[in-house]
Amino acid sequence: MIYTVKPGDTLYSLSRQFGVPVLDIARLNQIPDPNILVEGQALLILNSIKDGPLTKAVEGYAYPFISSWVLRETLPFLTRLDVFSYGFTPEGDLIEPPITDRFLLQQARSANVPTALVLTPLGRDGQFSNYLISALLQDTAAQEKLLEQLQTVMEEKGYTELNIDFEYIPASDRDRFTAFVRMAQEKLPQIVSVCLAPKMSPTQRGVLFDGKDYEAIGQIADKVLLMTYEWGYKYGPPQAVAPLSRVREVVEYAVSVIPREKILLGLANYGYDWPLPYQRGRTVARTIGSIEAVELAKRERTNIIFDNPSQSPWFQYTDLNGIRHVVWFEDVRSWNKKLDLVEEFGLAGVGIWTVMPWFRPGYELIADRWRAAQ
Numbered sequence: 001m002i003y004t005v006k007p008g009d010t011l012y013s014l015s016r017q018f019g020v021p022v023l024d025i026a027r028l029n030q031i032p033d034p035n036i037l038v039e040g041q042a043l044l045i046l047n048s049i050k051d052g053p054l055t056k057a058v059e060g061y062a063y064p065f066i067s068s069w070v071l072r073e074t075l076p077f078l079t080r081l082d083v084f085s086y087g088f089t090p091e092g093d094l095i096e097p098p099i100t101d102r103f104l105l106q107q108a109r110s111a112n113v114p115t116a117l118v119l120t121p122l123g124r125d126g127q128f129s130n131y132l133i134s135a136l137l138q139d140t141a142a143q144e145k146l147l148e149q150l151q152t153v154m155e156e157k158g159y160t161e162l163n164i165d166f167e168y169i170p171a172s173d174r175d176r177f178t179a180f181v182r183m184a185q186e187k188l189p190q191i192v193s194v195c196l197a198p199k200m201s202p203t204q205r206g207v208l209f210d211g212k213d214y215e216a217i218g219q220i221a222d223k224v225l226l227m228t229y230e231w232g233y234k235y236g237p238p239q240a241v242a243p244l245s246r247v248r249e250v251v252e253y254a255v256s257v258i259p260r261e262k263i264l265l266g267l268a269n270y271g272y273d274w275p276l277p278y279q280r281g282r283t284v285a286r287t288i289g290s291i292e293a294v295e296l297a298k299r300e301r302t303n304i305i306f307d308n309p310s311q312s313p314w315f316q317y318t319d320l321n322g323i324r325h326v327v328w329f330e331d332v333r334s335w336n337k338k339l340d341l342v343e344e345f346g347l348a349g350v351g352i353w354t355v356m357p358w359f360r361p362g363y364e365l366i367a368d369r370w371r372a373a374q
Helices: 011-018 022-028 068-077 102-110 130-137 140-157 171-187 214-220 244-257 290-299 332-345 360-370
Strands: 002-004 042-044 057-062 080-088 115-119 161-164 191-196 223-226 263-268 271-275 286-288 305-307 312-318 324-328 349-353
Touching: 002 332, 011 022, 022 360, 042 332, 042 360, 057 068, 068 102, 068 360, 080 102, 080 130, 080 140, 080 161, 102 115, 115 140, 130 140, 130 171, 140 171, 161 171, 171 191, 171 214, 191 214, 214 244, 223 244, 244 263, 244 332, 263 332, 271 290, 286 290, 290 312, 290 324, 312 332, 332 349, 332 360
Parallel strands: 057 080, 057 349, 080 115, 115 161, 161 191, 191 223, 223 263, 263 349
Antiparallel strands: 002 042, 271 286, 271 324, 305 312, 312 324
């Protein structure tokens, strides 16, 4: 069960109430000091840990500089590790990550977890570039060259999937992008997947949506990831990162044009800390992990509030300089509601962005729901 901490609760009282050892609750929920809980904090309570194969896909995105300890702890909960990120030049030459991915691949191989190579429009300077997308999509020879190099690298390193993560595709390149996905599907023996921005209706316009034909891509690709997060984002006004009502709208549209067995639902493993008052064009939020957010609330002696409309946790505090802050993040309650959507709509599983911060209660929640009983 998921328990919300009330005034007067301690791990010792909860241990007696649920018949679970104090240290087990503390370890499961990454609580460094069992003497301190936060009112409003969500705790995952399990009487036993399930083992066995996952019945749905659980994919996680990681940068090559992920902590080796976090990676080892996370891999047993994944069905695939997505390695972010390879780039390319306008001429179609593949650019490998500046930090080698061989360590991730070695660890994944040892854990028997297959890997996906994530392709994004990163240039040699390591920066995202929309120009690279148009340059590639308008040059068939460059596309063929890139796919040849991708196949060579993927076979050499043991990647079993190509994940195409192109964002802000110009509307004029919409059909060209579809053609590129089709070419990748035809030329590569590996799985081909595509990341899709959170579109909620066929008439929705915007730079995130105009360059992708959702229905066509859904038919061509082996699977897609719905990027159902970033409503609350680094430069935007404070709000939930992945409000449930919006996520539901995205899923409802997606299953109307894409086979549901191909769809992964994106899970945000992060939140944001905004200084107040918010000023458009000036305020920049700080990215914060779920466990880090709870520890911040503890340190600031503030309560966590669970917002019913968005089904997301948040809290406020004042820093040492007298500046007010508001924090929105994800926890096991918000994740649990999204797992409900995966089951309700019969989706293939989830894709976690990212697995860089260790979030044991979230992974144990997924494992408890989706591991076959032994």
